[in-house]
Amino acid sequence: MPEHLLVVDGLKQYFQVSKKFTVKAVDGVSFYIDDGETYGLVGESGSGKSTIGRSIIRLYTPTAGKVTFEGVEISGNMGANETRHLRTRMQMIFQDPMACLNPRKKVSDIIAQGLDVHHLCKSREERQEKVYRIMEKIGLDREQANRYPHQFSGGQRQRIGIARALVMEPKLVIADEPISALDVSIQAQVVNLMKDLQKELGAAYLFIAHDLSMVKYISDRIGVLHLGHLVETGTTKDIFEDPIHPYTKSLLSAIPIADPHVEKKRVAIAYDYATSGIDYTKGTYHEISGTHQVLCTDDELAYWQS
C-alpha cells in the first residue's frame, strides 16, 4: 500500500486554562490524507477543528499522539531539517484574510514571504516570476502587485492568502474556514479557484468549514468532529448517503435547503450529547466499510443500524 501523505494518529491537544481546569480541545483523533485529495473537517463551533489544523502545522506542540507528514514525524521535537521540511511543504490559509495580511506590506512581498524566509529563489527575477505566475493564476493583475491589502475586496484578499500559500508549491494546505467570511457569490469563486489550482498543482487540502454544502462539493473524504472526538469519517458519499452517527445525522439534517416548500416543513434532528447516553471515551473505531469508520461501542452501532 502506498504511504499516506499525512497520518494523524491519536492526536491530543489539551490547554491548561487554570490550575484545576484543562480544556481537552482535541482528544485522540486519527485520520489520514492522501496525495492530492481534499479532506473536509466539519463539526460544531468549539469542536476542535482549528486546533487540529494548528497542531498539525505546529502552531501548538501536541499533548500526545503522532503526526507523520511525507514519512517524517512532525509531532515531537523537530530538528532543523524537519522544521524546514514542514515549513516549506505544508502551508495554511486562514479564515480572516485581513488578520494575516500585513497591512504595511505590498501584495507582492506578502505573497513572496515564504519564498524569502526560506531562500527558495536564486534570483530576484525568479522571485518576481513566481509571484507574477501565481497572481495570474488567482486572477489578479501584475499591476496590482504593488498595492496594499486594504485596496482589495474581501474575495481578492482571500485570493492573496491562497496565493501566499500556493506559491510555495506545498504538498498539503490547511485551509481553516477559507470562505466563511465571504459573500455567497464570492465563496463560489474562491472554491472554484481552489479546485482549479489543486488540479494544476496537485496539492492536498485539509478543508475546515462549517458550511456542509461547500464541504460536500469540495471534499473527497470528510471527518466529523464533536467535542474533540472524530465521531465519523468516510468518503463524501459515505457521510452524505449513509451517515451512522447521530451527531452526523443531526448535522446533515440542519443544512438549510434553498427550496421553501421543503424547508418550511423541515425540523432539524436534535442531538444533545449530555442526554444521549453516549460516552465518546468508551467508543472505538468500528469499520462500516473499507473507507467508512464510526466511533462507538458494539451496542451503540447495533442500535444505530437497527
Next chain:
Amino acid sequence: MEKTLTIRNLSVSFSTSNGTVRAVRNVDLDLYKGETLAIVGESGSGKSVTVKAVMGITSNNQTIESGSILYRYEQNENWTERELLKLTHNEMRQQINGTHIAMVFQDPMTSLDPTMTIGMQLMEGMMHHLHLSKQAARKRALELLELVGITDSEKRMRNYPHQLSGGMRQRVVIAIALSCNPDILICDEPTTALDVTIQAKILELIKEIQEKTGISVIYITHDLGVVAKVADYVAVMYAGRIVEKGTVDDIFYDPRHPYTWGLLSSMPDLSIDNSERLYTIPGSPPNMVNLPAGDPFAPRNQFALEADYKEESPTFKISDTHFAATWLLDERAPHVEMPVSLRRRIDAMKEGGVSHA
C-alpha cells in the same frame, strides 16, 4: 393583515473623501404584522443601512436624502402611527428602540457588555423601559433564557459573556432583544458566525416565538437556505436598490431579475456533482461612489439590453405581490428566459424531485 412598517422612497447617502456613496436608493418596503421579511443581496448592497435607518442608527457622515418610514402599532386597541424619520435621536432611543423595534447584530460580542453578567444585561432594559422591579425583572429574565433554550438559567444569569459559547451568546442577545416585547425584531445576519445545528435551533426558536407573540421579523442574510426556511416575503437588493421583491414563492419559483437568477444559481445545491463548476456571477460589485450611468448591474448581466446601459429600469409590477426592476419586463423587450440550468433546478423543486441528503 395589518401593516406595521411602510418604507417609502428611502434614500441614504454617505459623504466620504472619495465622494458620495449612494448606499440606499429609493427603497419601498412594507412589513405586515406577524410576517417575516428577508432582505438578501451582495455585500455592500445597502441591507444594513436600510434597517439601521429604521432603528434610527446613524453615522456622522450620513444623510437621509429622501423618504419616509411609517411605523404603526396597536396600543390599548387603537392603532397609532409614528413617522420614524421625524423623531429625534433621543425620542427613538426612549420610545422606539428596544420597546417597539429591537435589533440583533451579526456579532453577539458587539452588543454584549463583557464586564456585566448576562443576568444584569437582561434585567437592565426591563427595569428601565418596563419599570419592572428587580424581582420581577429577574423572574422574567429567567423565563426569557428558558424561552431561547438556555438550560440552567439560574446559573447562566451569573455568567459573563466570555464564559458562554458563540451560540449561547447569540441566544442571550435574542433574549435581550425580546425582553421588552417589541413589535418588530430585526436580525442582521444573526447566524453567519454559527454552525448549522445551532443556526437551525435559533431559526426554529425565532419562528416559535413569532407564533406565540405575533411579532414581525426582518431578517438579513446571504444564505438562501435560511431565506427559504424563515421568510414570507423577500426583497433582493443590488447597489442600493431593491431589484426584485415578492413572496418567498415568487422569488424562489418565479424569479424575474437577472441578478436574482445569478444569486439563485450560485447556491451550491446538495445534488450538484463535484465535477461541475459552481456558478458565479461574473465581474465584481460596482463602485458605489461612481455608479455607472444606467443600471449598475448591466456590466455583469449577460442578459443586459441596450436600454440597461442608458437608464435604470423602473420597477415593474408582475402581480399584486411581485415586483422587479429590469427592462426585460418592458413590453418592448425581447423575450428572454432564465438560464436553462436554473429553470431545471426550479422545475425539479416544484415537482419535489430534488434529492435532499
